[in-house]
Amino acid sequence: MSKEIPIDIFITDEKIQYENYSQIQIDCINFCDIEYANFYSKYMLHNLPCIIKNVSNNWKCSNDWIKNGEINYEYFTREYGELDAPVADCDEINFNAQCKCNMKVKDYMSYLRNKNKEKLLYLKDWHLRRLTNYNFYDVPIIFASDWLNEYALDNKEDDFMFVYIGPKDTWTPFHADVYSSYSWSVNVFGRKKWIVLPPGEEAKLKDSLGNLPLLFDPNKHKDVKYYEVIQETGDGIFVPSGWHHQVFNSLDTISINHNFINSCNVEFVWRSLEDNLISVENEIGEFKETPDFISQCQLILKSVFGMDFEIFIKFLVHIAQKRINHLNGNICILFNTYTLQKNHVTFDLYKILKIIQFLENHPLLTNKLISQNILTKLLHMKNNIHNILK
Structure with missing residues (x-):
């Protein structure tokens, strides 16, 4: 048992x-x-x-x-x-x-x-x-x-x-x-x-x-x-x-x-990440027209906030995939002790989907200014979540 x-x-x-x-x-x-x-x-x-x-x-x-x-x-x-x-x-x-x-x-x-x-x-x-x-x-x-x-x-x-x-x-x-x-x-x-x-x-x-x-x-x-x-x-x-x-x-x-971090505060984390990027962009705004501006902003963002956009996306995709796997029978056990039930897993996925929609509308993604590989994984995950929540 x-x-x-x-x-x-x-x-x-x-x-x-x-x-x-x-x-x-x-x-x-x-x-x-x-x-x-x-x-x-x-x-x-x-x-x-x-x-x-x-x-x-x-x-x-x-x-x-x-x-x-x-x-x-x-x-x-x-x-x-x-x-x-x-x-x-x-x-x-x-x-x-x-x-x-x-x-x-x-x-x-x-x-x-x-x-x-x-x-x-x-x-x-x-x-x-x-x-x-x-x-x-x-x-x-x-x-x-x-x-x-x-x-x-x-x-x-x-x-x-x-x-x-x-x-x-x-x-x-x-x-x-x-x-x-x-x-x-x-x-x-x-x-x-x-x-x-x-x-x-x-x-x-x-x-x-x-x-x-x-x-x-x-x-x-x-x-x-x-x-x-x-x-x-x-x-x-x-x-x-x-x-x-x-x-x-x-x-x-x-x-x-x-x-x-969990589904209750992930939106707070996203807003804070977004705000910190704006602060970084304003701080080095004089270099906005240089070829390395976007990458430098992400580098500074990682330094001051602890993660950049790509790390955040990888984090979301990883958790989302585990929740999908859970619904498909590969049970997720937390700290070798706790198992999430269906309502909890579903709520997690709804919250991740909401953050993905915020990300989709961010200029970094609409203008394809981050790694194509990361962008592809994010959009693929969005489709997978939609399918599992139908």
Whole structure:
């Protein structure tokens, strides 16, 4: 008998219903009490953040990484000590970002257990799951629909699954997540303070050059709407697309974090990609008549946004093909645990079809300014989706 857990949704209106964010409160819910379909429609489809209690209670790492109420330094040193991990220096800022280096985990653990720290070093963006090929946590069912990591794992590319470990007072600068994706973060140990801003509020913080500050100071910007959230051990937080945020470790803290995209926010990602391209084109507009203008814009777009149009199209085509294969009997299993049901697969395909139609009408495609091979694959996929949804 299959052990996979089926997940499905019950949505009649495929349009994302963005809220009047100024009127919302951030809900606090219990992981055991929320069903997948309800979370999908209430929070992801409406782009609303929430706190989820008791997420990591049964995770293996909750036992292995904690001992006698503190971080199990010996376990980390024994199991992962020879691995390299990226570490940010919260006291050393260069070009409005924290300076980073790599450290052996055993050296970082020696630093972390020392009570007299001369620096604030934050181990972050560590791909421990990929490095060890070991499932030390379970992806929460409410976050099972994750095209970004599905694509990365299928293509053996860098994933978007991270471990963060930091002492009290380490912090993450003010930012929105890569690709304008969703993110979830679960505290295995410790406490974090989050400050999150609804989409659009960040515009009030930009300087004359359009740059955002390294940190948002509520005392300096009285007219900015923001929420302060305290995240305790075992708590998860869902951060929707376009919600800028900054995070402070109030205690020594370990967390697991994912960035993800699915049918609820893929249109948000597309709009953000499109807007970033316009910004790039305006930035180097003086070179518009040069032969390399289009390719240079895509190169810069990839640098500032993380992907260009061709990467985005390959991503969409890959997910669409898997959904079509699923309907044809080749069942898609997510994180080796969850299986999408028909309503969910169909909704995914409708949303991808909508994005393909947006792409079709973009000047890059109407004027055939991207690879003919990519364009052919996209139009072929459009026809395949139409046929399967008849």
